Amino acid sequence: MKRYFIIPLLFLATASFAVAQSGAAPATDVLGAHLNYGRGCAACHAPHSGAQGNGALKTADPTTGNVALWGQDVGSLYNQTITTAGGTVEKLPGSFAATTGDVSGLLTCLSCHDGNYATGAMMKNKIVESLPTTYGTYDTPPTLLGNDGTGAGNYLNDHPVGTNAVFGCNSATQTHDWDCTLSTSTSSSGTVSPVITAGPNMAAFINKYGFFVSLASDAGTPIVVCTSCHNQHLMNVVAVNNTTGFASGAVAKSGTSGLPAGNYYTMFFIRAPYNPGDTSATNNQTAQFCRQCHGGESNEMNGGTAGTTF
Numbered sequence: 001m002k003r004y005f006i007i008p009l010l011f012l013a014t015a016s017f018a019v020a021q022s023g024a025a026p027a028t029d030v031l032g033a034h035l036n037y038g039r040g041c042a043a044c045h046a047p048h049s050g051a052q053g054n055g056a057l058k059t060a061d062p063t064t065g066n067v068a069l070w071g072q073d074v075g076s077l078y079n080q081t082i083t084t085a086g087g088t089v090e091k092l093p094g095s096f097a098a099t100t101g102d103v104s105g106l107l108t109c110l111s112c113h114d115g116n117y118a119t120g121a122m123m124k125n126k127i128v129e130s131l132p133t134t135y136g137t138y139d140t141p142p143t144l145l146g147n148d149g150t151g152a153g154n155y156l157n158d159h160p161v162g163t164n165a166v167f168g169c170n171s172a173t174q175t176h177d178w179d180c181t182l183s184t185s186t187s188s189s190g191t192v193s194p195v196i197t198a199g200p201n202m203a204a205f206i207n208k209y210g211f212f213v214s215l216a217s218d219a220g221t222p223i224v225v226c227t228s229c230h231n232q233h234l235m236n237v238v239a240v241n242n243t244t245g246f247a248s249g250a251v252a253k254s255g256t257s258g259l260p261a262g263n264y265y266t267m268f269f270i271r272a273p274y275n276p277g278d279t280s281a282t283n284n285q286t287a288q289f290c291r292q293c294h295g296g297e298s299n300e301m302n303g304g305t306a307g308t309t310f
Helices: 050-054 103-113 200-208 285-291
Strands: 081-084 088-091 180-186 192-198 216-218 221-223 237-242 262-265
Touching: 192 200, 192 216, 192 221, 200 285
Parallel strands: none
Antiparallel strands: 081 088, 180 192, 216 221, 237 262
């Protein structure tokens, strides 16, 4: 398995941070592009009979709709192999009923956003969210992974995802790691889940920005899938629940942050404060989002004391 980043289910120490820009109140529906040309929730979550009931079934998939009432056809993705950035190889599960951690947070997403194996889905690879005019000149970002204009089947320009995109702590061979430790917990039903415990530097980061990433679990191993970074139900806003005072080693849920509580601007369904259109000289919120996983590039792991500025 390749170990890429490292992550926290996390924790903090006494918070200190710059005044944050909250109070986002979107005037448009928070589902944004996932209103799916007016079909709304039912485009993805067909209330009856899955993709068959949605008129979207293109393969003989007997498990359509058995996960999350899924209304798009995933059958053409079964057992396919994709290679993402860094040579991370992901063999997609062979069934919607598979027990691997890449079913609901990856297979479902690719049923609309692949464009290579899963063609004919509702996603049309057209702009769904305009970038600010200050953010370069390219205002039609591709929305398909395997058919984004560079050639069908190219996933090498996409972030690693899947069972081999593993988070690790203090790996001797990786430089992205936080000062965290990894263990597991087992529920009464026998489910094994990863537990990531923060050291002092990671705890300080959480107090200054937060931990919003939602890692998937593959038999107790924390892995990155699409929904680790994206909340498919909220395109333009994220709620921050201020929880401060966590010391190193404490464990907190995804969404814990030392930022002032409130609604924050985001885009591209990113599940954290994220605004690359903010061109103020000191704005580092977008960099902070990446540092949730890439601890080696954080201020804290390099002796810096900068917090989060908007």
